[in-house]
Amino acid sequence: MTASNNITINGIRKVLERNDNFLVFMHENPDSDTIGSALALVLTLRSVGKRAYMACCDKIPQSLMFLTDGERCFGIEDLPGDFTPKFLISVDIASPNQLGKYHYLAAKIDLALDHHSCHDDLACYRFVDSGAGACAEIIYRVINRMIQGKIPEKTASLLYAALAADTGGFRYANTTPYTHKIAAKLIECGANHFQICRNLFEMKSKTALAAEAFAMENVKYLCGGKISYVRITEADKERCGFEDEDTYDVINVIRRVEGVKVAILARERTPGVYKISTRSTGDIDMAKICAMFGGGGHAGAAGCSVAEGDVDETVDKIIKECGFEK
Numbered sequence: 260m261t262a263s264n265n266i267t268i269n270g271i272r273k274v275l276e277r278n279d280n281f282l283v284f285m286h287e288n289p290d291s292d293t294i295g296s297a298l299a300l301v302l303t304l305r306s307v308g309k310r311a312y313m314a315c316c317d318k319i320p321q322s323l324m325f326l327t328d329g330e331r332c333f334g335i336e337d338l339p340g341d342f343t344p345k346f347l348i349s350v351d352i353a354s355p356n357q358l359g360k361y362h363y364l365a366a367k368i369d370l371a372l373d374h375h376s377c378h379d380d381l382a383c384y385r386f387v388d389s390g391a392g393a394c395a396e397i398i399y400r401v402i403n404r405m406i407q408g409k410i411p412e413k414t415a416s417l418l419y420a421a422l423a424a425d426t427g428g429f430r431y432a433n434t435t436p437y438t439h440k441i442a443a444k445l446i447e448c449g450a451n452h453f454q455i456c457r458n459l460f461e462m463k464s465k466t467a468l469a470a471e472a473f474a475m476e477n478v479k480y481l482c483g484g485k486i487s488y489v490r491i492t493e494a495d496k497e498r499c500g501f502e503d504e505d506t507y508d509v510i511n512v513i514r515r516v517e518g519v520k521v522a523i524l525a526r527e528r529t530p531g532v533y534k535i536s537t538r539s540t541g542d543i544d545m546a547k548i549c550a551m552f553g554g555g556g557h558a559g560a561a562g563c564s565v566a567e568g569d570v571d572e573t574v575d576k577i578i579k580e581c582g583f584e585k
């Protein structure tokens with residue numbers, strides 16, 4: 260259920276000022292929004308004299324390491340020995356299971372900042388704006404309050420990357436005039452938009468290209484072409500020479516096809532466990548449908564995790580919920 264906010268942006272600033280030793284959580288399978296939002300917040304907290312670190316259950320994908328200046332691992336075990344987290348923040352996280360192996364800390368989260376429509380009751384303080392194109396829009400508002408608009412270049416670049424990525428380069432339906440206003444402000448603050456967009460949307464590793472080639476060869480069209488569907492097994496990855504993180508753009512390749520209203524990707528993330536990702540190009544609310552299977556997300560982009568034996572049945576049910584004629 261969508262939980263109501265119980266704090267204002269100015270309230271968040273005050274709470275952050277009052278506390279110290281922050282640990283900022285990113286979601287599993289970290290993307291540009293969760294990484295950019297978390298790191299921008301951490302850098303800002305440090306700039307006002309606080310101790311702050313980030314945490315993530317998964318490694319930063321190779322293609323997004325330009326955001327973290329090459330750092331890959333943000334496990335709790337990697338934190339400095341003399342750092343004891345006192346105030347836990349989650350960014351871009353809709354439910355405890357998105358904390359992955361750190362889900363046991365969900366009840367300890369002090370502040371949740373998010374833009375997902377289906378938001379589980381995480382955190383004692385909660386600010387959720389499902390109208391925001393990216394979580395970074397919320398982080399921008401918080402940071403702006405903390406440092407009165409003087410956003411350093413690196414922080415501006417991080418927020419810009421998060422905004423650009425979650426809005427598909429300012430093309431998706433979640434892009435608003437406010438998104439563009441923030442983006443303009445961030446470029447004024449020195450965000451290197453050209454290099455960021457090249458990194459996010461143009462550059463591709465050879466192994467990511469191999470994953471896309473696999474998808475193009477193996478895509479199935481269902482319901483008269485309204486659904487595009489690809490399934491990727493561990494064996495497929497091994498045979499074709501790509502890894503799980505190379506599959507991040509596959510769903511966008513198959514959603515692009517003319518006539519497709521819903522794209523579905525089922526990939527074996529770890530042996531026996533599948534992540535089902537869905538994208539809607541029209542009015543179908545995929546977050547609602549994926550929530551039926553323990554997942555969530557946004558209307559246009561949502562997913563869920565299932566065991567290998569349940570993949571076919573779950574995909575069938577998702578397709579049925581979409582309501583197209585077979």
Ligand SMILES: [Mn+2]
Pocket residue numbers: 292293351374393394425
């Ligand atoms: Mn996001």
